[in-house]
Amino acid sequence: MMSANLLVELFVEELPPKALKKLGEAFASLLGDGLKAQGLAPADAGIVSFASPRRLAVHVAGVAAKAADRAVQQKLMPVAVALTADGQPTPALLKKLAAVGADASVVPQLKRQPDGKAEALFWDSVVPGATLAEGLQKALDETLAKLPIPKVMTYQLSDGWTDVKFVRPAHGLVALHGSEVVGVKAFGLGAGRETRGHRFESAAPKIVIESADSYAAQLREQGAVIASFAERRAEIVRQLNERAGGLKPIDDDALLDEVTGLVERPNVLLCRFESEFLAVPQECLILTMKANQKYFPLLDAAGKLTNQFLVVSNIRPDDASAVTGGNERVVRPRLADAKFFFDQDRKKTLAERVPGLAKVVYHGKLGTQGERVERVRAIAKAIAGMLGTDAGLVDQAARFAKADLLTDMVGEFPELQGIMGGYYARHDGLDGSVAEAIEDHYKPRFAGDELPRNDVGVVVALADKLETLVGLFGIGQLPTGDRDPFALRRHALGVVRMLTETALTRRLELAALLQSALPAFGPLIQDPSTALTQFILDRLAGALREQGYTAQEVDAVLALTPQRLSDVLSRLDAVREFASLPEAPALAAANKRIGNILKKVETPVEARVDDALLQEAAERDLAAALKTVAPKADAAFEQGQYAASLRELAALKAPVDAFFDGVMVNADDAALRANRLGLLKTLHQAMNRVADLSRLAS
Numbered sequence: 161m162m163s164a165n166l167l168v169e170l171f172v173e174e175l176p177p178k179a180l181k182k183l184g185e186a187f188a189s190l191l192g193d194g195l196k197a198q199g200l201a202p203a204d205a206g207i208v209s210f211a212s213p214r215r216l217a218v219h220v221a222g223v224a225a226k227a228a229d230r231a232v233q234q235k236l237m238p239v240a241v242a243l244t245a246d247g248q249p250t251p252a253l254l255k256k257l258a259a260v261g262a263d264a265s266v267v268p269q270l271k272r273q274p275d276g277k278a279e280a281l282f283w284d285s286v287v288p289g290a291t292l293a294e295g296l297q298k299a300l301d302e303t304l305a306k307l308p309i310p311k312v313m314t315y316q317l318s319d320g321w322t323d324v325k326f327v328r329p330a331h332g333l334v335a336l337h338g339s340e341v342v343g344v345k346a347f348g349l350g351a352g353r354e355t356r357g358h359r360f361e362s363a364a365p366k367i368v369i370e371s372a373d374s375y376a377a378q379l380r381e382q383g384a385v386i387a388s389f390a391e392r393r394a395e396i397v398r399q400l401n402e403r404a405g406g407l408k409p410i411d412d413d414a415l416l417d418e419v420t421g422l423v424e425r426p427n428v429l430l431c432r433f434e435s436e437f438l439a440v441p442q443e444c445l446i447l448t449m450k451a452n453q454k455y456f457p458l459l460d461a462a463g464k465l466t467n468q469f470l471v472v473s474n475i476r477p478d479d480a481s482a483v484t485g486g487n488e489r490v491v492r493p494r495l496a497d498a499k500f501f502f503d504q505d506r507k508k509t510l511a512e513r514v515p516g517l518a519k520v521v522y523h524g525k526l527g528t529q530g531e532r533v534e535r536v537r538a539i540a541k542a543i544a545g546m547l548g549t550d551a552g553l554v555d556q557a558a559r560f561a562k563a564d565l566l567t568d569m570v571g572e573f574p575e576l577q578g579i580m581g582g583y584y585a586r587h588d589g590l591d592g593s594v595a596e597a598i599e600d601h602y603k604p605r606f607a608g609d610e611l612p613r614n615d616v617g618v619v620v621a622l623a624d625k626l627e628t629l630v631g632l633f634g635i636g637q638l639p640t641g642d643r644d645p646f647a648l649r650r651h652a653l654g655v656v657r658m659l660t661e662t663a664l665t666r667r668l669e670l671a672a673l674l675q676s677a678l679p680a681f682g683p684l685i686q687d688p689s690t691a692l693t694q695f696i697l698d699r700l701a702g703a704l705r706e707q708g709y710t711a712q713e714v715d716a717v718l719a720l721t722p723q724r725l726s727d728v729l730s731r732l733d734a735v736r737e738f739a740s741l742p743e744a745p746a747l748a749a750a751n752k753r754i755g756n757i758l759k760k761v762e763t764p765v766e767a768r769v770d771d772a773l774l775q776e777a778a779e780r781d782l783a784a785a786l787k788t789v790a791p792k793a794d795a796a797f798e799q800g801q802y803a804a805s806l807r808e809l810a811a812l813k814a815p816v817d818a819f820f821d822g823v824m825v826n827a828d829d830a831a832l833r834a835n836r837l838g839l840l841k842t843l844h845q846a847m848n849r850v851a852d853l854s855r856l857a858s
Contacts, residue, residue: 162224162225163222163223163224163225164222164223164225164337164338164340164372165219165220165221165222165223165337165338165371165372165373166195166201166219166220166223166292166296166335166336166337166342166372167217167218167219167334167335167336167369167371167372167373167375168191168217168218168220168296168300168333168334168335169210169215169216169217169332169333169334169335169355169369169375170187170215170216170217170304170330170332170333170346171214171215171330171331171332171333171334171355171356172214172215172216172326172327172328172329172330172331173214173328173329173331174213174214174328175211175213175214175216175327175328175421176310176311176327176328176421177213177418177419177420177421177422178310178414178417178418178421179308179309179310179327179421180211180212180213180389180417180420180421181211181389181417181420181421182308183211183216183307183308183309183327184209184210184211184216184389185209185211186303186306186307186308187209187211187216187217187218187303187307188207188208188209188210188217188218189207189209190299190302190303190306190307191218191220191299191300191303192205192207192218192220194295194298194299194300194302194303195220195223195295195296195299197299198227198289198290198295198298198299199224199227199228199230199289199290200223200224200226200227200290200292200295200296201220201221201222201223201224202222205220205221205222205223206220206221206222207219207220207221208388209388209389209390210375210376210387210388210389211387211388211389211421212385212386212387212389212392212424213421213422213423213424214356214359214424215355215387217334217375217387219372219373219375219376223292223337224292225291225292225337226289226290226291226292227289227290227291227295228289229286229287229288229289230286230287230289231284231285231286231287232284232285232286232287233282233283233284233285234260234282234283234285235275235280235281235282236253236256236257236260236270236280236281236282236283237252237253237256237280237281238275238278238279238280238281239272239278239279239280239281240278240279241253242256242280242281243281249264249267253267253281257283260283260285262283262285266283269283269284270282270283271283271284292337292342293342293343293344296335296342296344297344297345300344300346301346304326304346304347307327309326309327310327311327312325312326312327313325313326313327313328313329315329317347317348318348319348322348324347324348326347330346330347330349331349332349332352332354332355332356333345333346333347333349333350333351333352334351334352334353334354334355334369334375335351336353336369336371336372336375337372338371338372339370339371339372341353353368353369353370354366354367354368354369355367355369355379355383356383357379357382357383357384357385357424358383358384358385358424358425358474359424360474360475361384361425361475361476362382362383362384362385363382363383363384364382367379367382367383375387376388384424384425385424385425386424386425386426389420389421392420392423392424392425392426393416393417393420395426396416396419396420396423396426396428396472397416399426399427399428399472400428400456400470400472402428403428403429403430403470404458404470405430407458407459407460407466407468408458408459408460408461408463409456409457409458409459409470410446410450410456410457410458410459412450412456415450415454415456418454419454419472422454422472422474423472423473423474424474425474425476426472426473426474427472427473427474427475427476427480428470428471428472428473429470429471429473429480429483429484429487430468430469430470430484431455431468431469431470431471431484431487431488431491432467432468432469432488433467433469433488433491433492433495434467434492434495435467437467437495437496437498437499438465438466438467439499440495440498440499440502441502441579441580441583442464442465443576443579444498444501444502444569444573444576444580445457445465445495445498446465447573447575447576448494448495448497448498448573449469449491449494449495451573451575452494453471453487453490453491453494454471454472455469455470455471455487455491456469456470456471456472457469458470469491471483471484471487497572498569498572500568501567501568501569501572502569504568505567505568505569505580505584506584506587509584509588510560510563510564510581510584510585510588510590511560511563511588513563513564513566513567514530514533514559514560514563515530516566517529517530517532517533517562517563517565517566518530518531520565520566523631523632523635523637525635525637525684526631526632526635526684527684529562529565532562532627532631533558533559533561533562534680535627535631535680535681536558536561536562536620536623536624536627536680537555537558537559537623538679538680539623539626539627539676539677539680540554540555540557540558540619540620540622540623541554541555541558542676542677542679543619543622543623543668543673543676544619546668546672546673546676547615547619547664547665547668549615549616549619549664550615550616553591553593553594553597553616554597554616554619554620556590556591556594557593557594557597557598557601557616557617557620558620558623558624560581560585560590560594560598561578561581561597561598561601561620561624562581563581563584564576564577564578564580564581564584564598565577567580567584577602578598578599578600578601578602579599581598581599582595582596582598582599582600583595583599585598585599593614593615593616593617594616596612596613596614596616596617597612597614597616597617597619597620597621598620599617600612600613600614600617600621601617601620601621601624602621602624603617603621603654604653604654604657605650606650607653611657611658611661611662612658615664618658618662618664618665619664621654621658622655622658622665622673623677625651625652625654625655626655626673626674626677627677627680628646628648628651629648629651629652629655629692629695629696630674630677630678630681630685630688630692631681631684631685632646632648633648633685633688633691633692633695634681634684634685634686634687634688635684635685635686636686638691638695648695649699652695652696652699653699653703655696656696656699656700656703656725659673659725659726660700660725660726660728660729665726666724666726667724667726668724669723669724670693670696670723670724670725671689671693671723672723674689674692674693675689693721697718697721700718700725700728701714701715701718704728704732709732709736712855712856713732713735713736713739713856714732715852715855716735716851716852716853716855716856717731717732717735717850717851717852719851719852719855720848720851720852727800727802730800730802730803731802731850731851733802733803734802734803734805734806734850734851735806735850735851735856737803737806737807738803738806738807738809738810738853738856739856741807741810743809743810743813744810744856745856745857745858746813746816746817747809747810747812747813747816747847747853748853748854748855748856748857749857749858750816750817750820751844751847751848751852751853751854751857752854752857753820754840754843754844754854755844755854757825757837757840758837758840758841758844761837765834765837765838765840765841766838766841767838767841767842767844767845768838768841768842769783769835769838769839769842770835770838771783773831773832773835774835774839775832776822776823777822778815778818778819778821778822778823779819779823779836779839781815781818781819782812782815782816782818782819782839782843783839784815785811785812785815786812786839786842786843786846788811789808789809789811789812789846790842790846792808793805793806793808793809793846793849794846794849796808797849797850802850805849805850806850806851809846809847809853812843812847816843823836825837825840
């Protein structure tokens with residue numbers, strides 16, 4: 161059966177640049193999967209994605225002109241329903257056969273096979289394989305319906321009546337199997353072999369694609385378009401580094417992807433702005449150049465902003481001075497605005513701005529930003545008291561942390577909140593640790609972000625995140641599914657990281673920390689500690705699994721709701737070491753068995769053993785072993801030597817096995833039964849201090 165490489169291109173108006181990468185990848189993978197599912201492309205077929213500002217395309221290797229026929233066995237119905245007593249087909253069977261495209265002539269060919277407790281009739285048939293035109297049309301329709309379109313656009317087809325919904329209006333469709341056109345349609349467009357190149361620099365208005373394999377080369381040579389998103393991105397990176405001339409372009413993958421989605425054939429040019437603007441904090445200048453102009457600022461070896469930047473142009477004129485000059489003129493007003501905001505903001509101190517926060521609504525049920533600041537101050541003072549941090553500096557940082565929300569610069573660039581507060585704090589002459597704390601109190605802002613640099617910053621950042629979590633959980637404003645408008649998952653991860661990665665907070669206990677935040681809210685909220693503790697531990701569990709710990713190991717440790725999160729890694733390592741011991745499987749299974757026994761007891765069981773009631777040798781041996789092992793395990797546990805604590809438990813394997821082999825726990829004598837349950841309770845407590853070992857049982 162003939163096979164050849166397939167090329168499909170949908171030519172459209174300019175696609176949203178931030179979504180282009182995902183759209184291109186989805187178009188290629190969905191269409192390729194659709195062909196594979198129908199047997200038109202092999203499971204290991206090579207798939208190449210193309211995505212430029214005006215096209216989505218895919219190249220699929222080894223696509224068949226027609227899929228192979230398939231043998232299919234269909235269950236029809238129970239024999240008792242399908243045939244009469246004398247073996248003739250019933251009306252129900254004839255109706256079913258008609259529904260599957262057969263008639264009474266196939267009845268002799270039907271097979272009787274067991275189906276549960278009864279027999280059923282089955283029909284073996286051959287389903288013809290789909291032709292490429294049929295299969296590609298189906299795959300194309302499904303692909304276009306499933307694309308991750310950020311915002312759908314409605315437009316009319318050329319008939320002036322038919323409405324179509326898609327990301328952008330489509331103007332052309334190419335479908336080539338080898339060098340042959342495949343007759344498919346999309347959005348009222350019939351497939352052909354003509355496409356268009358660069359909007360300004362293509363050699364001809366239309367490019368006739370010779371074959372599926374010549375597509376990329378023809379677009380590059382005749383159309384002045386690098387069709388591959390990945391190749392175009394790599395070319396931009398190459399040119400950025402080349403044009404930087406020893407300086408370093410700003411590292412921003414999102415900006416790089418967006419610019420790749422804006423140009424068809426990149427041309428990177430060097431531009432400059434007046435050095436006087438460098439007096440403005442570089443974060444402001446960098447942000448305005450990136451966000452508003454899509455430029456790449458250049459940094460020196462020390463990471464300091466220079467007055468040079470790179471622009472990625474979509475045209476290659478012989479004389480680029482008009483392009484560079486135009487971009488330099490455009491950026492100047494942006495930088496002037498930033499300088500104006502910075503100068504104006506410094507005319508008013510942070511202290512003078514604080515009262516204004518009382519007029520800014522934070523949440524309908526939690527009051528204003530001013531009230532929120534007071535809660536953060538109260539929580540920060542409580543944490544500072546636990547840690548012995550300078551309460552005066554902590555309070556000052558917490559008081560001024562949100563004041564920059566009322567500045568012009570943050571009003572223009574919300575991403576700079578905290579950062580600008582740090583600059584203005586230094587301008588106001590505040591202590592350096594306070595300025596750093598104000599700048600850092602939103603950290604960590606994202607996965608992998610740095611933690612606050614000093615103790616004051618850690619306390620304020622912790623207080624800020626706790627205020628958000630406790631307050632919103634306290635009024636029932638919990639995340640649901642993918643919706644998390646207040647970024648509570650990110651705040652919880654921030655708390656986890658500060659409690660596990662910062663030496664200052666290692667001795668803080670989670671329950672005490674949450675309780676310390678409650679008084680700041682008064683009657684505004686209900687105590688959310690139980691739900692919030694589980695929420696925080698769930699975030700911790702996810703982070704630990706990403707670090708390579710198994711779900712079983714994580715579950716075993718977090719099942720005990722450890723209060724010092726800084727101990728969790730040590731506990732996990734101890735559990736992993738314990739699991740490698742030959743005694744571990746038997747002890748974990750025994751632990752699980754003990755837990756199940758204790759759960760079934762209706763009255764509370766005390767961890768107490770009366771030696772006088774120990775009748776069987778096996779229970780006496782277990783009690784004696786516990787008296788020896790438990791103190792050693794407990795001592796190691798109290799010293800934080802969790803691995804050593806668990807290693808001590810290995811000595812219990814033999815007496816535990818002997819106990820369950822030779823002792824009846826539920827003895828008829830009530831006193832004897834209670835004593836044996838007390839022995840198991842004592843054993844259970846001794847075994848489960850580091851982790852719930854029953855979670856390791858297979």
